[in-house]
Amino acid sequence: MSLIKIRDIKRTYNEGTEVSLTVLHGIKLDITQGEFVSIMGPSGSGKSTLMHILGFLDSPSEGTYEFENINTTNFTENQLADIRNEKIGFVFQAFHLLPRTTSLENVMLPLMYAGVPEKQQRERATKALEMVGLGDRLDHTPAQLSGGQQQRVSIARALVNEPKVIFADEPTGNLDTASSYEIMSIFEALNKQGKTIIMVTHEDDIASYTKRIVYLRDGNIERDEINKKPKSAEQSLKAYKAKHKDQ
Ligand SMILES: Nc1ncnc2c1ncn2[C@@H]1O[C@H](COP(=O)(O)OP(=O)(O)OP(=O)(O)O)[C@@H](O)[C@H]1O
Ligand SMILES: [Mg+2]
Numbered sequence: 001m002s003l004i005k006i007r008d009i010k011r012t013y014n015e016g017t018e019v020s021l022t023v024l025h026g027i028k029l030d031i032t033q034g035e036f037v038s039i040m041g042p043s044g045s046g047k048s049t050l051m052h053i054l055g056f057l058d059s060p061s062e063g064t065y066e067f068e069n070i071n072t073t074n075f076t077e078n079q080l081a082d083i084r085n086e087k088i089g090f091v092f093q094a095f096h097l098l099p100r101t102t103s104l105e106n107v108m109l110p111l112m113y114a115g116v117p118e119k120q121q122r123e124r125a126t127k128a129l130e131m132v133g134l135g136d137r138l139d140h141t142p143a144q145l146s147g148g149q150q151q152r153v154s155i156a157r158a159l160v161n162e163p164k165v166i167f168a169d170e171p172t173g174n175l176d177t178a179s180s181y182e183i184m185s186i187f188e189a190l191n192k193q194g195k196t197i198i199m200v201t202h203e204d205d206i207a208s209y210t211k212r213i214v215y216l217r218d219g220n221i222e223r224d225e226i227n228k229k230p231k232s233a234e235q236s237l238k239a240y241k242a243k244h245k246d247q
Contacts, residue, residue, distance in 0.1 A: 002069055003165060003196055004031040004054060009063035011049050011219075023049050025219040026063070031198065033164070036191040036230070038207040039200045041216035047200045048169055050216065054198065055088050055167045056080045068164070085114060089158030091168035091199075095150045097142045097157075103129055104138040107157045114161060128156035132186055148179025155186055166190070168199035172206055178240055184209045184233035209233045 011024040023046045031037060039047050052058035053065070056072070059080075064073045067083060075083075097106050107125035108118075116124070129135060132152040142150050151171060158166050168187070172180035187197050188209065199210070207213050208231050215223040 005066040038210040045216040089163040093170035093173040128160040165196040181237035
């Protein structure tokens with residue numbers, strides 16, 4: 001089933017001024033439910049801009065966007081906020097967790113905004129943290145967690161609303177090898193359960209775990225390829241741990 005269908009998407013910054021800059025030049029992209037996609041390309045090629053538009057954090061200057069077969073082009077700010085809150089989870093390179101706030105509270109936050117009763121907030125946030133292997137870190141603040149653990153909290157936060165799709169912008173960009181494999185194996189498991197995952201990365205190795213790779217260059221899609229043999233992050237993590245167990 002079609003999840004995302006965009007046509008002729010353009011994004012121009014400072015539109016109408018003398019120094020306007022067009023960074024997406026008419027993108028066409030279809031993503032169906034259950035895909036696991038990476039978006040690659042050089043710095044400045046428009047990856048984050050595209051991801052922000054796909055996640056309704058930003059609006060295109062031109063073009064159409066159908067999400068679940070509904071044309072969102074003329075949606076109001078409130079309608080866009082509703083889709084964002086109900087259907088989409090975000091994971092960022094720099095985690096974006098609230099400091100001096102526990103893992104549990106960070107993950108409860110989206111549920112609080114959604115008006116879920118507190119007892120349920122707790123239960124669902126605990127479950128999401130258990131899913132990412134942090135059931136024993138509920139009361140830790142970000143400063144008391146490693147980078148990989150902080151990123152897992154941010155994945156739990158992205159998941160807790162049961163979104164249709166998770167967008168991740170360089171989710172492993174700040175992490176060491178083992179933590180990167182951990183993050184990728186969580187995405188892999190989520191994708192096996194049917195979750196759509198779309199992530200930006202500039203690392204070939206990270207992209208090789210995903211099932212489709214879209215290459216951007218200068219604001220255009222240069223290539224769009226199926227990865228016939230995605231690597232298994234779960235296996236890579238096991239192999240890495242076995243090799244480094246004495247260190
Ligand atoms: N708010 C903004 N105002 C003006 N120009 C912007 C803005 N945001 C991004 N740009 C420009 O748009 C272009 C694409 O930026 P974008 O952040 O999408 O690139 P990227 O592919 O994500 O790069 P990176 O790999 O470095 O994260 C860049 O030239 C950037 O300078
Ligand atoms: Mg970027």
